[in-house]
Amino acid sequence: MTEPTPRQDLLTVHVPLDAGRAYDILIGRGLIDTAGAAVAALGGRRAAIVTDATVGALYAARLRTSLERAGLQAGVVTVAPGEASKSYAGFAEVCDGLLALKVERGDLVVALGGGVVGDLAGFAAATLRRGVRFVQVPTSLLAQVDSSVGGKTGINAPLGKNLIGAFHQPRLVLADTAALDTLSEREMRAGYAEVAKYGLIADPGFFDWCEANWRGIFSGGPEREQAVASCCRAKAAVVTRDEREDGERALLNLGHTFGHALERLTGYDSARLVHGEGVAIGMALAFRFSARLGLCGGQDAGRVANHLALAGLPTRLQAVPGGCGTVESILDAMTQDKKVRDGALTFILARGIGQSFIAPGIDRAAVAAFLEDELASHRDL
Amino acid sequence: MTEPTPRQDLLTVHVPLDAGRAYDILIGRGLIDTAGAAVAALGGRRAAIVTDATVGALYAARLRTSLERAGLQAGVVTVAPGEASKSYAGFAEVCDGLLALKVERGDLVVALGGGVVGDLAGFAAATLRRGVRFVQVPTSLLAQVDSSVGGKTGINAPLGKNLIGAFHQPRLVLADTAALDTLSEREMRAGYAEVAKYGLIADPGFFDWCEANWRGIFSGGPEREQAVASCCRAKAAVVTRDEREDGERALLNLGHTFGHALERLTGYDSARLVHGEGVAIGMALAFRFSARLGLCGGQDAGRVANHLALAGLPTRLQAVPGGCGTVESILDAMTQDKKVRDGALTFILARGIGQSFIAPGIDRAAVAAFLEDELASHRDL
Ligand SMILES: NC(=O)c1ccc[n+]([C@@H]2O[C@H](COP(=O)([O-])OP(=O)(O)OC[C@H]3O[C@@H](n4cnc5c(N)ncnc54)[C@H](O)[C@@H]3O)[C@@H](O)[C@H]2O)c1
Ligand SMILES: NC(=O)c1ccc[n+]([C@@H]2O[C@H](COP(=O)([O-])OP(=O)(O)OC[C@H]3O[C@@H](n4cnc5c(N)ncnc54)[C@H](O)[C@@H]3O)[C@@H](O)[C@H]2O)c1
Ligand SMILES: [Zn+2]
Ligand SMILES: [Zn+2]
Numbered sequence: 001m002t003e004p005t006p007r008q009d010l011l012t013v014h015v016p017l018d019a020g021r022a023y024d025i026l027i028g029r030g031l032i033d034t035a036g037a038a039v040a041a042l043g044g045r046r047a048a049i050v051t052d053a054t055v056g057a058l059y060a061a062r063l064r065t066s067l068e069r070a071g072l073q074a075g076v077v078t079v080a081p082g083e084a085s086k087s088y089a090g091f092a093e094v095c096d097g098l099l100a101l102k103v104e105r106g107d108l109v110v111a112l113g114g115g116v117v118g119d120l121a122g123f124a125a126a127t128l129r130r131g132v133r134f135v136q137v138p139t140s141l142l143a144q145v146d147s148s149v150g151g152k153t154g155i156n157a158p159l160g161k162n163l164i165g166a167f168h169q170p171r172l173v174l175a176d177t178a179a180l181d182t183l184s185e186r187e188m189r190a191g192y193a194e195v196a197k198y199g200l201i202a203d204p205g206f207f208d209w210c211e212a213n214w215r216g217i218f219s220g221g222p223e224r225e226q227a228v229a230s231c232c233r234a235k236a237a238v239v240t241r242d243e244r245e246d247g248e249r250a251l252l253n254l255g256h257t258f259g260h261a262l263e264r265l266t267g268y269d270s271a272r273l274v275h276g277e278g279v280a281i282g283m284a285l286a287f288r289f290s291a292r293l294g295l296c297g298g299q300d301a302g303r304v305a306n307h308l309a310l311a312g313l314p315t316r317l318q319a320v321p322g323g324c325g326t327v328e329s330i331l332d333a334m335t336q337d338k339k340v341r342d343g344a345l346t347f348i349l350a351r352g353i354g355q356s357f358i359a360p361g362i363d364r365a366a367v368a369a370f371l372e373d374e375l376a377s378h379r380d381l
Numbered sequence: 382m383t384e385p386t387p388r389q390d391l392l393t394v395h396v397p398l399d400a401g402r403a404y405d406i407l408i409g410r411g412l413i414d415t416a417g418a419a420v421a422a423l424g425g426r427r428a429a430i431v432t433d434a435t436v437g438a439l440y441a442a443r444l445r446t447s448l449e450r451a452g453l454q455a456g457v458v459t460v461a462p463g464e465a466s467k468s469y470a471g472f473a474e475v476c477d478g479l480l481a482l483k484v485e486r487g488d489l490v491v492a493l494g495g496g497v498v499g500d501l502a503g504f505a506a507a508t509l510r511r512g513v514r515f516v517q518v519p520t521s522l523l524a525q526v527d528s529s530v531g532g533k534t535g536i537n538a539p540l541g542k543n544l545i546g547a548f549h550q551p552r553l554v555l556a557d558t559a560a561l562d563t564l565s566e567r568e569m570r571a572g573y574a575e576v577a578k579y580g581l582i583a584d585p586g587f588f589d590w591c592e593a594n595w596r597g598i599f600s601g602g603p604e605r606e607q608a609v610a611s612c613c614r615a616k617a618a619v620v621t622r623d624e625r626e627d628g629e630r631a632l633l634n635l636g637h638t639f640g641h642a643l644e645r646l647t648g649y650d651s652a653r654l655v656h657g658e659g660v661a662i663g664m665a666l667a668f669r670f671s672a673r674l675g676l677c678g679g680q681d682a683g684r685v686a687n688h689l690a691l692a693g694l695p696t697r698l699q700a701v702p703g704g705c706g707t708v709e710s711i712l713d714a715m716t717q718d719k720k721v722r723d724g725a726l727t728f729i730l731a732r733g734i735g736q737s738f739i740a741p742g743i744d745r746a747a748v749a750a751f752l753e754d755e756l757a758s759h760r761d762l
Contacts, residue, residue: 088469088472088473088476091469092469092538095469095544095545096538096540099540099541099544100540123508126547127504127508127545127547128544128545129544130535130546130548130625131547131548152511154508157473157476157477158477159477159480163476163509163510164476164508164509164510165508166507166508166511166512166547167511167512244511
């Protein structure tokens with residue numbers, strides 16, 4: 001058997017963390033089939049793949065072959081696809097699966113899948129035998145541009161998303177952009193919400209670029225690798241400066257305070273709402289709320305919503321299938337969020353496109369009034 | 382209400398870890414009633430007590446009163462007593478309980494109980510919102526001399542003990558030696574196995590002292606605080622030099638490779654075997670195995686077994702109620718242990734009392750033959 005030749009146009013983003021924890025993100029088409037050499041170079045005897053049934057059926061055998069060809073003992077743990085696997089039960093399932101594969105301290109866990117698999121497998125790796133190394137092979141756009149980078153791992157609790165977890169950096173991230181060819185349109189769009197997010201947070205030029213080039217990301221042109229690399233560079237820079245989210249890393253939560261509340265209110269049912277859709281609505285809300293507070297112009301808020309809508313994303317509370325309840329229920333769902341400190345609400349707001357900032361101590365009544373009007377605008381449509 | 386006066390003879394052991402993680406262990410009678418001031422000094426608004434039903438009924442109200450008097454909002458999460466709570470389900474229960482108490486990132490988790498509660502609450506604290514601070518208030522002898530110090534936290538998996546967990550150091554340890562007055566004789570003896578362990582590992586003088594003074598530890602004389610302080614000093618020194626068990630910290634596992642296997646084989650059923658009893662048998666086995674390998678004298682092995690037996694502890698496989706199966710089943714149970722690297726067995730063996738060392742690569746057949754003879758000696762009894 002001959003090893004497939006990697007494409008020449010591989011992009012690399014370096015994450016320069018200290019204490020021996022620096023790592024590379026490789027971005028390019030076909031990386032799943034050439035993963036073995038890169039993973040084997042990390043050392044270790046065994047590599048246990050964690051994946052979900054959908055991604056596993058498409059790519060696990062190819063990844064496994066590549067790992068075994070590189071001399072690693074490989075095994076696979078498969079969970080059900082969907083957010084529901086990011087639970088206490090999913091955690092137990094993955095840990096027990098890894099133990100059954102006899103994963104020891106020097107071995108590697110390889111997360112093959114979207115953000116759900118990455119977060120879940122990463123948390124299992126963080127805690128299995130009090131910590132084994134892991135590699136991210138993100139296969140959704142969201143995972144390639146966001147969740148696979150930065151070392152946040154975890155699961156959901158009944159009382160809220162991502163409330164249990166650990167900081168555990170991967171040793172390597174392999175973003176095979178060809179894997180996105182099999183991703184559904186809907187998941188592609190959801191991931192695209194996070195791409196646009198980087199422009200909205202701190203890079204107006206990147207948002208301009210997105211407005212001009214977003215179709216190439218979807219269709220699999222070279223814009224795809226460029227976008228993934230830009231996002232990873234942006235995320236890597238933030239994570240390096242603020243690994244544990246004591247400060248600016250919170251900016252990455254633009255749109256997420258609202259978004260997480262909507263996910264909670266729809267019971268994490270991806271038939272109704274997926275993470276990126278919640279984030280899209282959340283970002284549109286954050287800009288409209290910023291405009292209402294006089295922080296940014298109404299035309300900025302309009303431009304954000306228009307672009308997200310053009311890419312096929314929802315931008316209004318009313319777009320949530322089955323509805324998202326009353327203002328009170330949204331506020332309640334938000335105050336279970338991690339970004340609540342001593343009862344006060346913290347939002348990411350914006351002074352314009354690419355000018356987001358952390359706004360702590362936002363008045364609950366002001367949020368309530370804003371949401372009231374947002375829901376009322378529904379009745380006029 | 383007046384604050385009870387702490388006894389003057391409070392002993393303090395300092396654990397000098399770096400990066401702001403140094404902490405104190407306070408040892409003395411009555412510390413539960415004066416805990417509030419020490420805990421409040423760490424900062425934070427809320428202190429959530431995690432305990433088990435037995436310890437909670439005895440001490441939770443007193444601890445809570447002390448915390449509230451010091452201005453902290455306090456709540457209690459109670460699990461069932463016993464090793465079975467150190468499970469995935471127990472972990473979910475404690476995390477959900479802490480979330481229901483609205484524990485936020487700046488708040489504190491206070492583990493009130495034996496090693497089970499300490500390991501479980503510590504792991505929940507390590508992962509809740511990706512890490513909140515915690516305080517250990519150990520109430521069993523084992524927890525005071527061993528599990529509450531050093532930051533190892535975790536739960537058991539069906540495939541083995543302590544296979545899931547995190548390193549998460551407490552911010553403070555309050556060892557109220559008066560709490561041991563309500564501990565059962567059996568648990569007292571089990572904890573005493575870990576006390577004797579420190580002598581056997583590296584301190585022959587302390588083992589001499591134990592032989593002369595063990596009764597004072599049990600009866601609550603000043604020997605009790607002295608022993609707890611000596612053990613904490615020994616453990617703190619090892620942990621400071623090797624926090625993550627890359628080396629010498631493994632010495633603390635003297636007797637534990639055998640011991641854990643016995644716990645597994647008895648289904649973690651404390652009616653049959655508690656941790657310290659497994660350790661006592663394991664230490665006696667480790668010394669007899671060392672003698673058999675010609676590493677130490679048979680009289681050392683005899684002296685160890687005699688002293689443990691005098692203190693009421695089991696020292697033979699046959700002492701396990703209901704039996705512990707065949708040699709093969711013991712070996713299988715041992716090879717699921719964390720101390721297995723690349724399939725080879727690692728033991729802590731001894732060249733004499735206080736001269737233990739890490740012995741990797743021990744031949745499985747040699748262990749099998751030794752266990753065979755140990756089990757055979759049963760039939761002669
Ligand atoms: N750790 C972080 O920093 C971070 C950041 C953002 C989001 N997240 C988390 O990420 C999760 C969402 O990630 P996601 O959107 O990737 O969800 P996901 O992992 O559920 O993937 C979405 C769906 O796409 C399928 N899929 C994935 N890759 C595929 C492919 N190549 N071909 C065909 N189908 C494929 C999956 O099976 C799944 O059904 C959330 O749980 C969120 O909390 C984490
Ligand atoms: N983290 C570590 O470094 C470390 C080290 C050694 C052992 N351990 C763990 O510790 C656990 C064993 O600890 P343990 O022996 O304390 O078990 P435990 O916590 O189950 O306590 C033993 C029993 O004594 C009761 N009890 C505790 N304090 C009492 C008191 N003051 N009065 C009356 N009853 C009281 C408890 O309710 C329980 O029934 C095991 O799970 C072991 O793996 C951890
Ligand atoms: Zn997101
Ligand atoms: Zn022990």
